[in-house]
Amino acid sequence: MFQSKLKTIFLSVMVTALALSLISxxxxxxxxxxxxxxxxxxxxxxxxxxFFIVSEMLIGFGVVKFIGVLLEPLMRPLFKVPGVGGFVWAMGLASGFPAGAKFTARLREEGQLTRIEAERLVSFTNSSNPLFIFGAVSVGFFHNAQLGFLLALAHYMSNICVGIVMRFYGRDQSVRSDERRKKFHFRAALSALHQTRLKDNRPIGKLLGDAVTSSIQTLLMVGGFIILFSVINKLLYHLHITDALGKVIGIILSAMSFPDMLSVPLISGIFEITLGSQLTSLDLDSTLLQKAIITSFILGFSGLSVQAQVASILAQTDIRFKPFFFGRILQGFFASVFTLILWKPVYLRIQNHEQPSNALPVFGEGVLWTNDLFNKIVEIGPQITILTLAFYVMILFYRINKQNVKKS
Structure with missing residues (x-):
């Protein structure tokens, strides 16, 4: 009872302080x-x-169940999650935050995951997508295409390590013990796909409409968190709280032979991943290796803004947030260590690769398209967003009218 009252007082004070800061x-x-x-x-x-719309449709049509049956022999021994976790993992890698949490929650609602399996899965299926790592961070912030390979390799290797560590989390329910011994085949996967489609039984138009509305509602929530934490990050800086925290972090960084000037970018990255990565790239007192290690930690930890988005999605289910938060800390440290280990065999080897002076970097050509795609998205992104929101309003208007007609 006392802890509950203390929590109420703490939350009230924090919200009041935020309101006063906005006024000030x-x-x-x-x-x-x-x-x-x-x-x-x-x-x-x-x-x-x-990604959100297509994934919702894949789940509705039973394709995810089909993939899950095929991947069961891989995902179960490696991560102790059902084969459908392979789909969530792949979509999380391709689309980035908070896709892994959304799809995990969706599969948990359908009963395809137990709570323990969902908590294992969500801890390692949320990651930065390649477009952000190569296009925004390596090329956009660091102006160094080759660095993207190091950051991406460290990020996704640490992602796998988190999944392997989290396989030891929790206890499996006994009902799952028989499933682990089954050997699924292609015919069984096709049967599962067909049965899932029959069970859903929604027309294609209804399925598409539900996919669009569900995806946009999630993205509206994500947008709210991004804006909120962007404001909080700005206020913390002007209230000199970032500097105060930076002094404490600076002592820790100095003990690890890092410049204390990296403390402010690290603090910013703990709150918001994009700003932290950008500030880290601008630091002039640090070596590229040191900045790469800090950036890898920021990418792995993901920032409190992303974690708040995930917490909001998980709150709609019985999936607990603590395993996800623990996984983010683990991935941050794993990614930093992998960056240090892979610096010479990966980055320096690419950087020192001899080539004609008038040629593009050998390994840089592979990421030029990501930079072009990223810039294209930034250019036409607002138009896509406005048109999609208009389409969303039309769907809602149509459904409200249809309900009113049925009532009358």
């Missing part, structure tokens, strides 16, 4: 809000929406 720094709050809004409607919304 209106211009700075507006700048933070605009920055978060630009990030959402230019990049996040147009890049995530197609």
């Amino acid at each position: 720094f209106p211009q700075e709050s507006l700048e933070g809000s605009v920055r978060g809004l630009n990030m959402w409607w230019k990049i996040v919304f147009p890049s995530l929406l197609p």
